[in-house]
Amino acid sequence: MTVIVEEPVFEVQENSKNISFDTNELVLDAGFVMPEPKLLVSDNGFSTPETNAFGKTFRDYDAESERKNAVEEFYKQNHIHQTVDFVKRMREDYKKLDKVEMSIWECCELLNTVVDESDPDLDEPQIEHLLQTAEAIRKDYPNEDWLHLTALIHDLGKVLVHPSFGELPQWAVVGDTFPVGCAYDESIVHHKYFKENPDHYNPAYNTKSGIYSQGCGLENVLVSWGHDDYMYLVAKENGTTLPPAALFVIRFHSFYALHKSGAYMHLLNDEDKENLKWLHVFNKYDLYSKSKVRVDVEKVKPYYLSLINKYFPSKLRW
Template structure:
């Protein structure tokens, strides 16, 4: 039996995002796994990549007498060198050895004599030193010569030891990212935890181990194994051994309409806003930012946009950033994805709700407690009132009002479609522009450079875009959106709304069809008349601020609830 869902554990729509969705091309992701081979007596930290089967790197070490240990090898596959991954393995090794009570670590730096001192110098930056009086071995292979330099790391010389992150397990994923501005100013940390912003060219020291939390949060760990922290005063340091509250950055969709603060007015580089990207919100409610004009890292009171650069960089105030929700829609809304949603939601057994209860639930879904302050409810009423004021029939008034309730499917998301919760109510109801799934995406949908993210689009281009001609718009597959879900809810519950009302709901966001005259080849003869009628409704999508201010939900709701009684069952299955 369907029951009203509990939203206690849900966060408002558009309040969280996933870091990887900010990138056009998914950033490289890695994870560590520890093994202890009792037979060989070798301990290993093994590095894996999300994009490749098998290990891409490992550190092998053994426990020796007198509380010492020996690193037998550190290996990173060639294509992944230069990204600071060897040091990640080294930190994992140190944390294990410290827990085991080791007091000294040994290794041999084996390097080509043509690159004399390079590997030895690297290990020296890690804290190792050449063993006094130890013999350096020289190995010859034809014309090549290698030297083997014994090195040692006495633990008593170290005041800091990295530990395994408190919120992660051996199978947790992380990225290696440079945090920078478009001009190459990078977020850097010194060993004592001091933070600065300076220009760097391909320097592994500028890479941050970016741990990906379960709920969209990230933790930034410097090459020195210390976490970035924003203190209550706003001071920023990278000196923390553990990742906890002050070391947490929540990834949120960037809101370009955020008001400017006095802090921004004093710094031109902070006033530059962007239509897209994400913001990095710290525990105290402010946002991480690189002020490249003053070469400093600051905590801004208002959201500052970051967007994906290449697979290893996150760029602050990127000039050509794209809206996060557009990237999400373009990447995920494929034929395969939509089919899964039809199966998941097609039985309409998630809840039994009246329209009044559905309105309360959609308010809660958007983090609203009171109707008078609910943006989504006031938008539903304001857009419907505009239709009503222009003398349209009551069934169209109701259809426009109901659109917001389509978002209720987001109460019952899972790992497969949870990404859609990163899209806000405003983006779903006002900004969304959809297309016919399974064929190439028209440029008029917006941001055509993102079409390559959509596998259907790419496959259609390769196959010369062959489609079924004149099959009729009723038979097309559309992206899985609140409009599509609501259309199917109303069909399933056998509403008495006319077909025109259902068309208005389903095709509302298909602007490529009714505003830009695409898909003629898919239309049946009667679809052209429908398209012309839908085009006339476009004016009702945008609601002015003044109109929203004048909406009093308690006064208007009785009218729309009475229309619901006229055309809909008392209780609907959702």
């Protein structure tokens, strides 16, 4: 399978070396040839692919499909219930990491039972998506092993829907994320439902910066609770040696208002802006690798186990 990835050239300072990103050809091992992706470029210069590997549009929340109504209902519940108080309560509870003790790979296997109700494109077990994304990046960036592992683990937080982790409702686990404690940008999918969120009418929360200050850094911003923030906490609190860019990608890969639409840029500090370049790279693969092409798990497993051993302890607290 061949993917043509169009990426603006930019320089990223990572581990004291300059890495230049340019258009690359990505070859996967499944025998399919993918068409060149169409990119949508907004007025602020942010771009995202328009179609997936087989020419099918994705992240189209208005397209008629069997999943459309269910996805919209999901976002209604998400936008109503994700408040400042809820996010603070979830972060305080789950930061204890007292639910389960297991390895990264055990979590990957557990995630095989999860289907994301917020995704209008993907209706297959999550492990397929993780390996598709990781293998795609591995082919294009063979020397950035931290990015391969980041792709593998970026969605592991979705185990929050499992009984062992509290069996949270899907609206508290998946879907696009956004800051709470400040005004909801209109680029957020199904924005209209925020009118039913009590924070929408709180004068402390409904201005552009709300409870934050310009340039405060996303580390200091409360983002809607879900699998992104949870996996970030798991990795950080278990002492991972992954670089800061990896933790940024894990925590904000669902923050589409930022990395697709360019919203909330006023909250970023200089480190965030550098890490955002890596998130733009990652996002192309996170979206574009969605397909029905299967990955030979047993064939790639030894490689990913070696990365897990390199960057994580053998058992993690979850």
